[in-house]
Amino acid sequence: MRDCIFCNLDDSRIKFESEFFLSIDDLYPVTKGHTLIISKRHAESFFDLSQQEKHDLIIFLDFHKNQLIENDNSISGFNIGVNDGKDAGQTIMHFHMHLIPRRKGDSEDPTGGVRGVIPEKQKY
Numbered sequence: 001m002r003d004c005i006f007c008n009l010d011d012s013r014i015k016f017e018s019e020f021f022l023s024i025d026d027l028y029p030v031t032k033g034h035t036l037i038i039s040k041r042h043a044e045s046f047f048d049l050s051q052q053e054k055h056d057l058i059i060f061l062d063f064h065k066n067q068l069i070e071n072d073n074s075i076s077g078f079n080i081g082v083n084d085g086k087d088a089g090q091t092i093m094h095f096h097m098h099l100i101p102r103r104k105g106d107s108e109d110p111t112g113g114v115r116g117v118i119p120e121k122q123k124y
Contacts, residue, residue: 006038006094016063020056023064026098033068033075033101037061043095046082061099068101077102081114089117 001007013024020041026034037060043049049057061080069075079100083090102110112122 001042001094004042004092004094006092006096007042009038016060016067018056018060018063020053021060023060030079030098030100031102031106033072035064035068035099037064037097037099039095044093045084046095046097047084049095057097061097064099068099072101074103075101076104077110079114 009022009024015023015025015035017023017040021037021039023035023037026036037057039049039053041053043053046054065078079098079102081098081100082095083098086093109123112124115124116122
């Protein structure tokens with residue numbers, strides 16, 4: 001699509017590629033190493049991906065997790081997230097997954113993890 005920023009990425013931003021995905025550093029990282037995994041094909045939603053793309057996504061995700069841990073032994077966990085749809089916080093309507101490395105002490109109390117998208121629901 002002509003006006004989609006992920007369809008028009010500058011090649012210099014691309015870290016790695018697979019058959020169906022590419023990865024870049026997030027321009028507004030939550031933590032050091034925050035990576036975006038983006039579909040090469042313009043698909044707005046995770047649910048628009050083919051089974052072959054979903055299979056490749058898991059392999060690509062594992063690859064990145066291993067790369068990050070290999071290069072930074074302070075990583076002790078990950079948040080993996082997809083904002084799917086405007087009401088879920090998606091601002092770029094092109095499928096992308098966030099891989100966010102976590103480290104001991106980077107949050108006072110990480111309990112609830114991704115439940116924090118609705119702050120009053122995070123602690124249970």
